[in-house]
Amino acid sequence: MDRSKLILLIHTVKYLRFKQIYYQLYYLIRNKFFKRKYTKQLKKEIHPLNWKDSFLYPNSFTKENKFTFLNLPHQFTDKIDWNYANFGKLWTYNLNYFDFLNQKDCSVNEGLALINDYIENEVNLKDGKEPYPISLRGINWIKFLSKNKISNIDIDQTLYNHYETLIHNLEYHLLGNHLLENGYSLLFGAYYFKDEVLYKISKRILIKELNEQILYDGAHFELSPMYHQILLHRLLDCINLVQNNLWKEDKLLLFLEKKAIKMISWLEEVTYHNGNIPMVNDSAYNIAPTSQQLFEYAIKLKLNWNKGNLMDSGYRMLKNESYELFVDVGDIGPKYQPGHAHSDTFSFELYVKNKPILVDPAISTYEKNDNRLKERGTAYHNTVKIGNQDQTQVWDGFRVAKRAKVIDLKEKESILEATHNGYKNLGVTHTRRFSFQESKILIKDTISKEINTEQVAFFHFHPDIKKVEISGAQIYLPNENVGIKFDNELLNLETENYEYALGFNKKKTAKKIKVYFKTTLSTTISI
Numbered sequence: 001m002d003r004s005k006l007i008l009l010i011h012t013v014k015y016l017r018f019k020q021i022y023y024q025l026y027y028l029i030r031n032k033f034f035k036r037k038y039t040k041q042l043k044k045e046i047h048p049l050n051w052k053d054s055f056l057y058p059n060s061f062t063k064e065n066k067f068t069f070l071n072l073p074h075q076f077t078d079k080i081d082w083n084y085a086n087f088g089k090l091w092t093y094n095l096n097y098f099d100f101l102n103q104k105d106c107s108v109n110e111g112l113a114l115i116n117d118y119i120e121n122e123v124n125l126k127d128g129k130e131p132y133p134i135s136l137r138g139i140n141w142i143k144f145l146s147k148n149k150i151s152n153i154d155i156d157q158t159l160y161n162h163y164e165t166l167i168h169n170l171e172y173h174l175l176g177n178h179l180l181e182n183g184y185s186l187l188f189g190a191y192y193f194k195d196e197v198l199y200k201i202s203k204r205i206l207i208k209e210l211n212e213q214i215l216y217d218g219a220h221f222e223l224s225p226m227y228h229q230i231l232l233h234r235l236l237d238c239i240n241l242v243q244n245n246l247w248k249e250d251k252l253l254l255f256l257e258k259k260a261i262k263m264i265s266w267l268e269e270v271t272y273h274n275g276n277i278p279m280v281n282d283s284a285y286n287i288a289p290t291s292q293q294l295f296e297y298a299i300k301l302k303l304n305w306n307k308g309n310l311m312d313s314g315y316r317m318l319k320n321e322s323y324e325l326f327v328d329v330g331d332i333g334p335k336y337q338p339g340h341a342h343s344d345t346f347s348f349e350l351y352v353k354n355k356p357i358l359v360d361p362a363i364s365t366y367e368k369n370d371n372r373l374k375e376r377g378t379a380y381h382n383t384v385k386i387g388n389q390d391q392t393q394v395w396d397g398f399r400v401a402k403r404a405k406v407i408d409l410k411e412k413e414s415i416l417e418a419t420h421n422g423y424k425n426l427g428v429t430h431t432r433r434f435s436f437q438e439s440k441i442l443i444k445d446t447i448s449k450e451i452n453t454e455q456v457a458f459f460h461f462h463p464d465i466k467k468v469e470i471s472g473a474q475i476y477l478p479n480e481n482v483g484i485k486f487d488n489e490l491l492n493l494e495t496e497n498y499e500y501a502l503g504f505n506k507k508k509t510a511k512k513i514k515v516y517f518k519t520t521l522s523t524t525i526s527i
Helices: 003-013 018-033 089-097 108-120 131-147 153-167 176-193 196-213 225-244 252-270 291-300 370-376
Strands: 066-069 072-075 315-319 323-328 348-352 355-358 384-386 406-411 415-420 430-437 440-447 455-460 469-471 474-477 482-487 490-503 506-517 520-526
Touching: 066 089, 089 131, 108 131, 108 153, 131 153, 131 176, 131 225, 153 176, 153 196, 176 196, 176 225, 196 225, 196 252, 225 252, 225 291, 252 291, 252 315, 323 430, 384 430, 384 440, 455 520, 482 490, 482 506, 506 520
Parallel strands: none
Antiparallel strands: 066 072, 315 323, 323 348, 348 355, 384 455, 406 415, 415 430, 430 440, 440 520, 455 506, 469 474, 474 482, 482 520, 490 506
16 A cells, blocks of 8 residues: 555544444454354234335336436346446445335335345345445335235345344444434334344433434535435334334324424425535435425324434525525534535535526545545535545545645625635635625635646536626526626636536436635626
8 A cells, every 4th residue: 555545544433433443343254254144033923013104205116127317227137136236336236225015106016026025135135234224215115015904924034134134233333324224214113123132222322322423503414405304214214113102101202393493494495496405525316305396295193393404414594585595604613424425615506596596516426536535525516626626535436645624714795715724735815705695605725825836616507597698707598597796806606517417317408607716806796
């Protein structure tokens, strides 16, 4: 290993918790030398739970064994290969989640046939036996079996052994949303099997992780609005489960409801008027339930929430009659689990009259490739890059080494100003100041001292912006009646194409502006 790679690794590993390192080593050694089988006999009759879906998943399974995940279709011509890996691990994971059991078009017989086929291939399963897909699949099987009042000893035995596998392989080596998903699923398993051990473990995980992972303002601490929606959906499912199945009488339901209310309040604050969420960090279209679906679900569960107040998530949203402006002035997320973080400090999104104008390009892949690195990098966000260096060192698929830290934050009624130290090795800091007016936004970027290294501010237009007129240091969008003017030490302005992600593996070409400046740049957006 060369010196630069070693330093990168050190700056990555030093943020991990001891628990993560311990379980990485423990699972590695145990599974190599002491691999166990999970075949405990289920000795009681299982009765379906009371369950009714609030909403169904989009169709991902169609007739003749055709599946579409991440915008990639595949038809199995002979039999289903549950380990199919030609489209990458995330596609395989989706195949093993079994969301399609609870989609709009999946009959009871089709669902049972898929489950039975899976059980017949149990001995050959690979990715499907990992704790994350076990967690999601367990919930989906329990929902399907319960709402259709199906009692099947073979299915229940397999499901029981999957939960046995899960409790001995909880994702303490990853923590974050993975461990929280383990906890959600264990609650479903506990209620389904009336199992005290599963309940005790689930309750412990949910209380500890929700207290840690849901910030004071209601955001999930990994700071991806998409994952926030996913985890809120699962939390609402848990509330639905406990409200409609009388088994335990303790304070867990009240605890879950309080956390859900905070998460709903936050989501309402960051959701645009047209229903979109900001595509910051690892966020993609058509993966999570929509905000509106979640709000309606919460209302059905009789949850009442008040207007939220964005604080420790580091996000701010300004909404008036002219525009909606979403700004990131926070750190990248939990130090020990930044796998879904991007190098995007001080980036922003702008919507005008419910239309996206300046956007975060979102993500199109989780594969460990150049495209993934590009989509996480500074130059793919509406912020400033100095030289060839990212503010935050994102690398591999989900790794982060040195991180930009916000070292100063000032907020007034119409002014938001923050400074980060992501370029401290260059001897400078970057300060960005937003000033808000009724139909105008002023942005001032300041590099703390003059340096010779190239400084570039990026502005990414949504692909629906068809016409961009440039005259000197001014930009005009005639169809949207939006103008952008640059002042102060403007050296050069360039346009280039970039690929905006419409979802996983689905992109559309759009325009971005690169503004080269020295030390200071003033940007005025007129609406």
